[in-house]
Every structure is written in C-alpha cells, then in structure tokens.
Amino acid sequence: MLNTDETVPTSTRTEGATWMIRARFRMPLREDLWVNELSSAFSEATFRLLTGVPKDDHALELGEVQAADAETVVTAIRDHPDITAYEPVHQDETRAVGQYKVADQGLYEFLWQSSLPPEFPVVVENGTMEFDLTTSREQFEAFCEALNETKQHYQLLSVVHTEDEDPILTSRQRECMTVALSRGYFEVPRDCTLAEVAAGLNIDKSTASETIRRGTARVLRQFLVGAE
The missing domain is CATH 1.10.10 (Arc Repressor Mutant, subunit A)
Known part of the structure; x- marks a missing residue:
C-alpha cells in the first residue's frame, strides 16, 4: 500500500516524444529472508545486492556490505544457514564484496510477480530495501496498481519524468x-x-x-x- 505524499507528475506530452518514468521505491523485506534478519541485527550496516539470478533451487548473488566492522558482518553472512557458499571478492575494514549462493529464493518472489524487475543495486538497511525503476508511465502506473492489489506496503521516494530524447546528463x-x-x-x-x-x-x-x-x-x- 502506498505510504507517501509523492504524486506522479503530469505534463503535456511533446508530439513524437516518449516520456519515461524514473522512480525510487522503499519497502519492507519479507521477515523470514536472511538479509532482513542480518540487516536488522546489524542496523547500522548497508547491504547492496549488486546483481543476482535465481538458478534451480537456489540463487547466485554478488553483494556488498558497508559497516564499521565489515568482517563481523561477513562472518554472520557466512554462518547463516541460508548461505550455502561464500567467496570473497574484496574486503577491507569497512567494506566487503562477496559472491555467494543462497538457498532461499524468497527475495525473487517480488521479481517474478512483476513485469518490471528492480534495477540493481538493491539497497537494504535495517530490514527495508530501496530500488529504482525506469519505465513508461503506463507500465509505472500498472506496477503501482499491482503493489496496491497485493497490499504490499511501500514508499514512493521520488518520481521524475523525462523525454528519452532529452537525457538528464550528457x-x-x-x-x-x-x-x-x-x-x-x-x-x-x-x-x-x-x-x-x-x-x-x-x-x-x-x-x-x-x-x-x-x-x-x-x-x-x-x-x-x-x-x-
């Protein structure tokens, strides 16, 4: 369910132009997900899912952790029963990147239910995830309607529309x-x-x-x- 004061901006469409919506969402994670459990336990840490894909009965993910003591968080990830393998890619005192295998595919249920998967990275802090979408206005409205129908709580943090012929940055x-x-x-x-x-x-x-x-x-x- 929508929990925000944001509204989708309206504008007169330029003839021949295509308006794209860029939006940022925040929503709570399912309670039984490992990343919900650990991000709640390490509430000052930031977890970033850089990329991930479900495969057979598990998921392969590349994730990043930023924390005052990254080693402690990584140890908790390695020891979690849902993480069946973990391979470090980079690690220093406050940041760690690792590739790992997850037994639970619950995070991807949201992706399967939507024709508009979130863009990576997906950022998780204290049991809540944030992600971006870039899509047409029509698809954006359908996406929000689908969330409302499932009674999924979410916040719409920002909504920007722009013509695809006129990108924000050169x-x-x-x-x-x-x-x-x-x-x-x-x-x-x-x-x-x-x-x-x-x-x-x-x-x-x-x-x-x-x-x-x-x-x-x-x-x-x-x-x-x-x-x-």
Missing part, C-alpha cells in the same frame, strides 16, 4: 560523475580528490570540476524541481 557528464561516484568523490568525507578524478578521466582538473558541477546541477534541478 554522455560526458555521465562519464565524469560515474567515475567520481565510484571513487568516492561524493562521500563525506571524500575518498578521493578532484585531481584524482581528473587523472582517472585523463582530463585536466578544471574541466573535471566544471563537468561535474554542471552535471550535479542538472541532476538536482531534475529531482528537486522536476521536468519543466
């Missing part, structure tokens, strides 16, 4: 901001400097600064103001 802005995001430039405190972002893009520091500044402004205008 390709160069998207490239710069993706590199900056992946390297931790937007973290507080920052994990890298502007000079390091520029070096990763093989451009000068002033160009990186201007591109990121313009890209950030466009994203903020779109999400805080909406399509004009």
Whole structure:
C-alpha cells in the first residue's frame, strides 16, 4: 500500500516524444529472508545486492556490505544457514564484496510477480530495501496498481519524468560523475580528490570540476524541481 505524499507528475506530452518514468521505491523485506534478519541485527550496516539470478533451487548473488566492522558482518553472512557458499571478492575494514549462493529464493518472489524487475543495486538497511525503476508511465502506473492489489506496503521516494530524447546528463557528464561516484568523490568525507578524478578521466582538473558541477546541477534541478 502506498505510504507517501509523492504524486506522479503530469505534463503535456511533446508530439513524437516518449516520456519515461524514473522512480525510487522503499519497502519492507519479507521477515523470514536472511538479509532482513542480518540487516536488522546489524542496523547500522548497508547491504547492496549488486546483481543476482535465481538458478534451480537456489540463487547466485554478488553483494556488498558497508559497516564499521565489515568482517563481523561477513562472518554472520557466512554462518547463516541460508548461505550455502561464500567467496570473497574484496574486503577491507569497512567494506566487503562477496559472491555467494543462497538457498532461499524468497527475495525473487517480488521479481517474478512483476513485469518490471528492480534495477540493481538493491539497497537494504535495517530490514527495508530501496530500488529504482525506469519505465513508461503506463507500465509505472500498472506496477503501482499491482503493489496496491497485493497490499504490499511501500514508499514512493521520488518520481521524475523525462523525454528519452532529452537525457538528464550528457554522455560526458555521465562519464565524469560515474567515475567520481565510484571513487568516492561524493562521500563525506571524500575518498578521493578532484585531481584524482581528473587523472582517472585523463582530463585536466578544471574541466573535471566544471563537468561535474554542471552535471550535479542538472541532476538536482531534475529531482528537486522536476521536468519543466
């Protein structure tokens, strides 16, 4: 059931254009899921399902944990009876990435019931997951109706519509901001400097600064103001 003050924005459709909906949802996880149990036990940790696929009687997933003591959380994941195999990909004090096999496919029941699977990553904190959808307005409305019919509680955190011919970011802005995001430039405190972002893009520091500044402004205008 919808639990939000958000409404789907309306606009006059430009002739020949296709409006796309970008929406972010939050909803509680099923109580018997392992990730619900562990994210509730480690309420300050963030779990990210980077990708996953159901296969036979289990699911294969690639997940990330961010926590003050990542090792303790990873140990709990390894020891959970629903996790039948775990292979580390990366681990340091506060972040761990691992590939694992899950005996319970309950998380994917939501995917099977919907013709619009959530986009990865799916973020889980304290028993609640957040995910994004990008789809047509008609499919978005059908998706929300299906959630309401199943009495699934959810929050609609944001809704933005845009024409597919007019993306929010230019390709160069998207490239710069993706590199900056992946390297931790937007973290507080920052994990890298502007000079390091520029070096990763093989451009000068002033160009990186201007591109990121313009890209950030466009994203903020779109999400805080909406399509004009």
